[in-house]
Amino acid sequence: MLAADRIIAIAIIAMSLYFMTHAATLPIGWSGETGGPGAGAFPFWLSLVMALSALGILARSFMKEPTHGRFFHDRAVRPVVAVTLALFCAIALMPLVGAYVALVLFMLWYLRIFGGHGWVLTSILTIATPVFLFFFFEVTLKILLPKGWTEPFFIPLYSKFF
Amino acid sequence: MQYKFTKRSFVAMAASAVLTLGTGLPATASDWKPIKPIEMVIMAGQGGGADRIARLFQSIIQKEGLASMPVLPVNKGGGSGAEALRYLKDNAGDAHKVMATLNSYYTTPLRTEIGVDIAEFTPLARMALDTFVLWVNADSDIKTLDDYVAAVKAADGKWKMGGTGTGQEDSLVTAMLQKEFGLEITYVPFKGGGTVAKNLVGGHIDSTVNNPSEQMGFYQAGKSRPIVAFTPERLEAFPDVPTARELGHDIVYWMQRSFVGPKDMPPEAVAYYTEMFRKLSETEEWQTYTKEKSLISDFLSGDALQAYFLEERGKHAEILEAMGEGS
């Protein structure tokens, strides 16, 4: 737990420094000409406060008695990593094969393999969800989802429903 | 899998469509029609003047049935339109994307390095030119341009001009004013033309350069006063307001409202959209709107429009350069 606390604090410090380098490309001081702080001032100084607070947490962690209990439990963290990876793949696939293929694959994996549900429930949901998405988002709200390579298959649908 | 597309079979459709249907209809040159919804990219965020006018176009197109597919407005206003410009550049050759532009079409690529050359885009149609007027609060004693110049000079740099942001159209007009009369003005940026107008009436700023449409409500209620119009001729809505040119100061500035397509848009698509916008410009709704809001409806398309864009880009480069030297 303590190690994780420190790692997160260090990560926050690193991130703040990264923000500060970005902000520092703009004026960060009090600009007399425009009568107020420059464009970079707000992000720069706030990042500094963030870095200092994280430093405080880091320092505090060395003063405390080490507590037992671990941040991650191997058995519990495995499904979290699996779901994250599956989400990553689904999002990466979306612009290529389209939302309707990518999300169906994700649902198939999640329900059938990860969730261990039967084929009946899995197929009902994986068919109903894209149909709902199409009619709710595209037909009703006129928000087009990415299609990728599947674009040609939708052209007859467009001419039917729009 | 021989489904016909009846309403009853729609449940199976999404699944079967992927399996059974092949390629879409190939477009023939003479009779091109959009085969999917047309994306109308807006170079500004939701609710601004540019957004409002783009959505007006969308609703007229829909109402009059000018397009066979729906037109879907998408706001990409980030970075003064930089986002929209980059997006259009990345979609070269797309026949289903048009972009509603305003003057940031020139100024944004000039002011920031975004790797976009507007000469590459396909000009479609210029719908209108929006006008600018100098406004003050109706409670002030300023009635003429001379009063105004005197008041600004007397304020000794503390005169507050509201606007929509450095590099935006009204800031360019402000810069021209400063240059012409040797004025010192504090320019306070706000989020949109409407907010600027409200802050003028609320007394938080001293003057604004607003489109007539943004001040119209307050003007009619007698809360704001037009001083001078930055147009070649007097505006129909304000016959008593002189133009700057009349008074011997050559400040004329327009906001163009045009549509462009991405680079290499197929010629038949260009013809389709140009025709669509031409019809749109002739509708009664559009004519009434331009009249009420003091817009100049001046349709332009094809090479003439491209030449106009490039000329304007040159002018804006000069103005921006002059501003850079001034401050």
Place this chain on the structure above:
Amino acid sequence: MEILTLLGDGFATSLSPVNLMIVLLGVTAGLFIGAMPGLGSVNGVAIVLPLTFIVPPSSAIILLAAIYYGAMYGGAISSVLLGIPGASTAVATTFDGRPMAQQGKAGLALIAAAVASFVGGTISVILFTVFAVPLADLALAFGPAEEFALVLLAFTTFVGLGGDDVLKTIIMICLGLVLSSVGLDLISGQPRLIFFDQPGFYSGISFLVLAIGVYGVGEVLFTIETSHKRQQVTPARLSLRELVEGMKAMARLWKTMSVGSFLGFFVGMLPAAGATPASLMAYGIAKSTSKHPETFGKGNIEGVAAPETANNAASTGSLLPMLTLGIPGSPTTALLLGGMVMWGLVPGPMLFIEQPDFVWGLISSLYTANFAAVVINIALIPLFVWALRMPFTVLCTLVLVLCIVGGYAPSQKMHDVWLILGFGVVGYLLRKADYPLAPLVLALVLGPLMEKSFRQTLIAEQGNMFAFVERPLSGLFLAIAAFFFVLPLVNALRHRLANRKLAPDGLPPSGGAA
């Protein structure tokens, strides 16, 4: 009495059978759109707006009002059921709504939200009916300095709630504020913090992306982990008896709800402030005036009622500057404003005089839509509660799919979907490490307002810092903010003194705890 006649005419139109059908349709559609993470009234209004040129204007207004109200009610549904605030205005609703759902009291929380929304909406519409015209001047008096003071006030009511690790809270607030500055700097017109030169950052980081990330994906990941150890969510049930009890409980909260309504209306009415600060302040006030502040955040029904009354009241209030000044306080009102312009109406001080039919037609539609919304909402609660009884893996799948699609829909950029995944993972880790997430999300919403108004004031006042306290309204707000900031310290001090039983020479009890 003239108002009553005008309003009567308005009702005559809005209660015709056709229009009643429209109201029912609009409210139901709005409810589902609002309940969808990522979608809100802005999507509903945007899609209906072009249609309004085909139907007669009076029906068009009613349809728009119905969708507006429906979506506002719907926002609370995803806050309570999934813990994902569908709009920034519903963040405060998750504080107690989510814990209630986890204790199996989702139905009760939803009833509380619906009733509170109704009360807030109704009081607000009445205030609107009576005071719309005179209040327009107050809205005009509101400049950048007042805006800044108000946002600061919203912040302190929230920070004053405290309870979490101070250092971690500060980090989260700063992070939210820094992320809010990504995109274009309004004042100088320069792009800033464009990470990795990604054009997607030009438009900044939207609230929805962060909220769907940390509350949607992050929450699912967190639940996946914890559910391996034990089942966390108690299955929700809803009986008629509960419904009656819920109503009784709500009746006892009349004080909280009236404070929320008035606060919501007045804060919402101010241009640019809007419903988010209003809901936060209402929550803050309810908590600090409660006899049991420690129960807040753990499933107190009052913590659902307060923000929900305020945000609905504020959403109605925000129509006021739109109609009387032509200033949209939110993207939705901006679209409505656009619609009015297209109908040929000129928003502004003259609208009430020149177009009374339109104005009173709209106001009476608000009454009708609000009433329809509460009825339909309560009728549908069993359905929503039933949805929670789905097997956990099924629910997670659907929530994740909705997070992806809902995150994509508003901006239609894959960039935002990637950010959602990133925020989800980071939010999950931060939550495990006991970093509070609400300050992060709220700072992102309030940050741009705060920075912009701060710098505008200083530019206008030539860098004079005292401008904020010299102006009466902003000075007053800052004084209240300071009071809220000190209040928790005073309370803590008093508790400590009381515990130590330091009788005569202790501090005199301050009047601050009222």
